[in-house]
Amino acid sequence: MTNEQDPIDFESVIVPHLDEAYNLAHWLMRSASEAEDVVQDAMLRALTYFRTFKGTNARAWTLKIVRNTAYTALRGRQDAGVTLPLGTDDGDEWCFPAIPDPAADPEALLARVQEHKLLETLLAQLPVMLRECIVLHELNGFSYKEIAAITDLPIGTVMSRLWRARQALVKLAAGSDR
Numbered sequence: 001m002t003n004e005q006d007p008i009d010f011e012s013v014i015v016p017h018l019d020e021a022y023n024l025a026h027w028l029m030r031s032a033s034e035a036e037d038v039v040q041d042a043m044l045r046a047l048t049y050f051r052t053f054k055g056t057n058a059r060a061w062t063l064k065i066v067r068n069t070a071y072t073a074l075r076g077r078q079d080a081g082v083t084l085p086l087g088t089d090d091g092d093e094w095c096f097p098a099i100p101d102p103a104a105d106p107e108a109l110l111a112r113v114q115e116h117k118l119l120e121t122l123l124a125q126l127p128v129m130l131r132e133c134i135v136l137h138e139l140n141g142f143s144y145k146e147i148a149a150i151t152d153l154p155i156g157t158v159m160s161r162l163w164r165a166r167q168a169l170v171k172l173a174a175g176s177d178r
Contacts, residue, residue, distance in 0.1 A: 027135045028070040042069040130165035
């Protein structure tokens with residue numbers, strides 16, 4: 001590849017995964033502005049190291065870079081003594097995109113919005129390691145093998161974390177009914 005082709009190849013191979021990259025970054029960072037910073041840093045790293053990409057799974061390769069960048073940022077935030085309590089945000093409103101259904105009545109729409117907010121609240125209470133696995137699998141549709149590649153974990157550990165995350169969500173949901 002020549003240098004003139006790299007941006008075109010990068011754009012066609014990596015850019016289609018930006019929405020998933022932002023989604024993962026936001027769930028890990030719990031802040032829209034920090035997620036944007038993480039994705040920007042990750043895309044810069046991906047562009048810098050694009051020549052090392054083997055061409056096997058651009059989605060997993062991209063999200064692995066986003067994950068590593070997010071963990072670096074989280075460690076930096078921890079080193080600086082900055083923490084956010086679980087279940088809160090820093091003023092950035094973020095929730096699942098609301099796509100109005102013309103056939104749905106207002107009551108059904110309200111119920112769906114409340115379900116999304118509850119899911120967001122429950123996910124925010126999970127430890128990052130569990131949250132990343134559940135978000136990658138349940139919200140982004142990654143296979144166990146892809147999650148293992150992104151997180152550098154054995155498939156058994158991914159399966160275990162997914163099981164623990166689901167169990168924790170069930171307990172958290174049961175506690176939220178009270």
